[in-house]
Amino acid sequence: MAKQSMRQRLEHPEQRRSDYLQLLLNTRREDGQRRCLTDDEIIAQCLLFYFAGYDTTSNALAWTARLLAFHPHQQERLQAEIDGKLTSKEDRITFDMVNSMPYLDNVLSESLRLYPNPQLSRCCTKSYHLPGTDIILPQNCMVYVSPYGVQRDPGLYPNPDAFDPDRFLPEVKANRHACAWLPFGQGPRNCIGMRFAPLQAKLALVAILRRYSFVPGARSGGAVPEIDAAPGLLKEKGGTWLKVVRRG
Template sequence: MIAQALSCVCVFPVVVFLAAALTLVALYMRKTYSYWESRGVRGPKPFWFIGNMYPRLRATQSMSEYDQVMYENHGGKMYCGYYEFMNPCLMVGHPELLKHVMVKDFDHFTDRSFVTFNEPVMDHMLLGLKGGMWKAVRSVMTPTFSSGKIKQTLQLVKDCARNLSTYFEQELDKRSSFEMKEVYGMFTMDTIASIAFGVSSDSLNNTQNEFSAAAAQFFSPMPKWKRPFMFLQFLWPHIAKKLHLNVINRTPIQFFSKVVADTMRYRIENKLRRSDFLQLLLDAQQQEATNNNKTPDASPSKKVSEQVLTELVITAQCVLFYIAGYDTTATTLSFVSYCLALHPGVQQRCMDEVERVLAAHEGEITYEALTEMTYLDMVFAETLRLYPPAPRVDRTVTKPFTLPGTDLTLRKGMKVTIPIYSIHRDPNHYPEPNKFDPERFSPENKSSRSQMVYLPFGSGPRNCIGMRFALMEAKVAIVYLLQDFAFIPSKKTQVPITIEKRSGLLKAQDGVWVRLAKRS
């Protein structure tokens, strides 16, 4: 009896402590998940600890489907609140509000909510830089993506596109149907290797080369055991940074870094030049150093601190060029081929335009010739409307901001998401939104819509810096192919396309299959 009494006495404080702890947790969760409700903001009902992330954690919905539910059912067409685990986030879909977030009041939304990788090269990419560092690197890099500078890389892109056409011609003796994303991925890899790294990878003919191997490593699925650590990086980046947590595969990063460093050193030592992206960055670095030296009162230490384009920063932008350009451009090309295959009348009109424009330029694909292919540009725009490679973008609130026309104030550090895919498929902006119709992007139709309802490259100061180059590269490839081949649906062509659910980018679950036929 005494033992039982003592046992009860010992257990009682533990029970009280656990009850108190659970009560505190419950109160904390209640307060956390009442953030939007207390402010009168609509949104889906959250679950403790995971918020509204269950469909993404279990991959029951693709990113585009996930956003579509909030856009259609929870007020996202204007704005709605949701929770990424325990962090309140705001989805904004109304064009006028988007104009404030992305353009007019950009100084309140200068950063992206990009994860900290704790890897120097990855953390110095323009995509994830923040504040003054982002502004400095962006201002130095912007001139390298001007029309004049992009023209300098055209011949290198044409060389790779010619190899692509040759590849298809040789392969047609063995097969007629292709998974287009895979083939275009080899083309974009060769293009980026040539333009960003200054080397020839020729992955169309040699799939075992070093660049192909590095790409396979970089884009391979993350092991399951690493995924919880990745979520930790997203949820509590400051903790991940202190713990030096890094879940990415460093091997391909080290490979790319070595290629850039060796190429830079070789060119500087031998005073060699090449019309590529790396050379443009080297020239910008030299110009920056010259401008710094012209400052009469600048001490040596100040000059070093003002140097933006260091070797690390240049390497990071070359890696970013690879990451951003390899997958998204290949995806765009595969969907353009798919849309042309399903719409032979549109494809024929593109072929006629290509022949007409090239005849006026003595058969040569020039930068000016590409700009004159207005219908082809409409086809690309409509494809990117239906299949934007990035179905959403985001901004981070860097200064408190009150949404115009509301009393809702967004606090510093909050994430704002922009559902590009859902905006592009909104019938209020695009009647019959699932229909492929390039005429939507005729000059007359474009002028009747807000610019904020077409966002495949984002908008405002933080839009995609490589937009011009990506479109030029993709158009050169399609122009080369349309001269010799026709795109035709195959038995494997999926209508409609099923979107991969695990990826954050827009990808076809079973690939984009199209048949090619040699034009007579």
């Protein structure tokens, strides 16, 4: 698909658009650039966008739905917030509306705290002395950070395995270090979708929860899920299975 779109854009410059593919294509056109992207690199970036952008958000939604199914009080509180904004069946969900639901934001943040991407990785470009320690990271050394470990640390989150969206109330959050919550990574190479993804996930949750509720079903397992040991995103073993019931 990427190859076909690239060819089409190059053969028909009038079809030029201001989108992601065009930005990638522009790197090979401008003169005097230090580094241009090859065709393979452009294709790799397009592919990365699919992996980075779709499975991550749908996985976050699956975990959130599961948490809500096993925590009906929190689900009802969230539905009350949604009902307060969408008062009639015809009301449309808007950008501003989704962004004015603090409990929704806290639910998603708490879900991403409990079930984040398992690993962040960096490679040392030069030797680095870790301040306050006698540890020297040599050049080319890989460093792995576990958001799961950080985010389940009882020193940062008391009773860390409990689902409690109120941990993200502004006054509670203000007492935590900025790196205590790492689902989108940190620093200059953090996730570029970290504002878009929550918006998309919230939109889906509002659209579903205004009409339906999640409940555990026969295949849902217990409140504490079994984690799939396969590498990659943190997923539930055998997939997440829930029932969806229409609200009265």
